[in-house]
Amino acid sequence: MKRGGVISKRFLKSIRNIVGKENLLTNEVSRYSHSYDATTLSYMPDAVVIIKRLNDIDKIISLANEVGFYIIPRGSGTGMTGGALPTGGGLVLVLDRLNKxxxxxxxxxxxxxxxxxxxxxxxxxxxxxxxxxxxxxxxxxxxxxxxxxxxxxxxxxxxxxxxxxxxxxxxxxxxxxxxxxxxxxxxxxxxxxxxxxxxxxxxxxxxxxxxxxxEPEEHSTVMFVFKSVSDAMRMVSSIIR
Ligand SMILES: Cc1cc2nc3c(=O)[nH]c(=O)nc-3n(C[C@H](O)[C@H](O)[C@H](O)COP(=O)(O)OP(=O)(O)OC[C@H]3O[C@@H](n4cnc5c(N)ncnc54)[C@H](O)[C@@H]3O)c2cc1C
Missing domain, CATH: 3.30.465.10 (Uridine Diphospho-n-acetylenolpyruvylglucosamine Reductase; domain 3)
Structure with a gap:
């Protein structure tokens, strides 16, 4: 979710009050390690928040609406479309600890x-x-x-x-x-x-x-050998049909 502008230092304090100081990361190493995903493109966020309670998400969003800053949700960062990249800075919200x-x-x-x-x-x-x-x-x-x-x-x-x-x-x-x-x-x-x-x-x-x-009762892997690619494609088509 991307909204508002770049987060100001003043509001980092409000975020810290919501998630606790150990879950707000502003050092360069933490920001860099959340700056990229599997595209390997890299954009530095202003800060990283580790979310450990579902309710904190609402509080951060409400703060973002009040003052205006970008929020970028992030799971494990394996996406290949750049969706988790903080292209305009802002706050990366790390959600992978919410795993109940x-x-x-x-x-x-x-x-x-x-x-x-x-x-x-x-x-x-x-x-x-x-x-x-x-x-x-x-x-x-x-x-x-x-x-x-x-x-x-x-x-x-x-x-x-x-x-x-x-x-x-x-x-x-x-x-x-x-x-x-x-x-x-x-x-x-x-x-x-x-x-x-x-x-x-x-x-x-x-x-x-x-x-x-x-659960399927049985599953196994089978290897077929074909004389040509078109023979293989024909068989795949007939299986799908
Ligand atoms: C080695 C490898 C193999 C892959 N194989 C496949 C494959 O076979 N098939 C396939 O479809 N994809 C594949 N992918 C890409 C695939 O999209 C991701 O692996 C996976 O779906 C992303 O999960 P993630 O937790 O890493 O999300 P992230 O990369 O962290 O985020 C991906 C997007 O989801 C958003 N997002 C994350 N969590 C939330 C949330 N709770 N609410 C709202 N938005 C959220 C982020 O903002 C971002 O836009 C592969 C990637 C890699 C690196």
Whole structure:
């Protein structure tokens, strides 16, 4: 979410009061290490805030609205589109410590999670209960689920099972003007889909309900050898059909 201008030193004090001094980083090393993502482009933020409580997000946004400064949400910084880059300075909000999640047994079981949970932790939790969370970006061991939603991430399972977007049951978000919304699949489909791939420009995703599937009974890897690329493509097409 990017709003307002560059943060002033005066308001760093207010931010410190919200998150505690150990979670506001202004030294050059910390700022530099949050200045880039997987694009390897680098833009120095004015400060970095490690968010450890969901409620602090609302407080920071409300301060940003009051005085005007840029906020750049960040998960693990593995994005390849530059969405987590503080191109105009401002405050990088690091969300990867918000990683509480739980499996909920229901008539349709699901996982409720904070945004900083690693994708692989979601997959492992599903597996623990003999369920399956299919979205599998190659960065799954490092990327956060909030980053996956904001990037609309997916992987090889996408062809058969779909991508992150297809597993969102609901999301709690706070928009740039500080409005809290609960978006529910079936009711707010357009807004949920708009958030997927919005790269943090619409708001911060705080809680996500993710659908899971029953674990496949069997899976294995098979290798086929083809005489030509077109033979291989024909077989892929016939499998998809
Ligand atoms: C080695 C590697 C392999 C990859 N493989 C794939 C792949 O197979 N498929 C694929 O789709 N992508 C892949 N990616 C890119 C992919 O988009 C990211 O890995 C992942 O989705 C980003 O998660 P992150 O936590 O690192 O987010 P970040 O890089 O920190 O942020 C990405 C964007 O999300 C925003 N954001 C983060 N958290 C929130 C939040 N809570 N609320 C709102 N906005 C937020 C940021 O502002 C930024 O715009 C790969 C990247 C790498 C480095």
């Amino acid at each position: 999640h739980r499996f909920i047994f229901n008539h349709l079981p699901y996982i409720e999670t904070e945004p900083g949970t690693l994708t692989s932790d979601i997959q492992n939790t599903a597996q623990l209960y003999h369920y399956f969370y299919p979205p599998d970006p190659a960065s799954q061991e490092y990327s956060t689920i909030g980053g996956n939603v904001a990037e609309g991430a997916g992987g090889p399972h996408g062809l058969k099972y779909g991508t992150t977007r297809d597993y969102i049951l609901y999301m709690d978000v706070v928009t740039g003007n500080g409005k809290n919304l609960t978006l529910t699949r079936g009711k707010d489909d357009n807004i949920i889909d708009l958030f997927c791939g919005s790269e943090g420009t619409l708001g911060i995703i705080k809680t996500i309900g993710l659908g899971v599937l029953p």
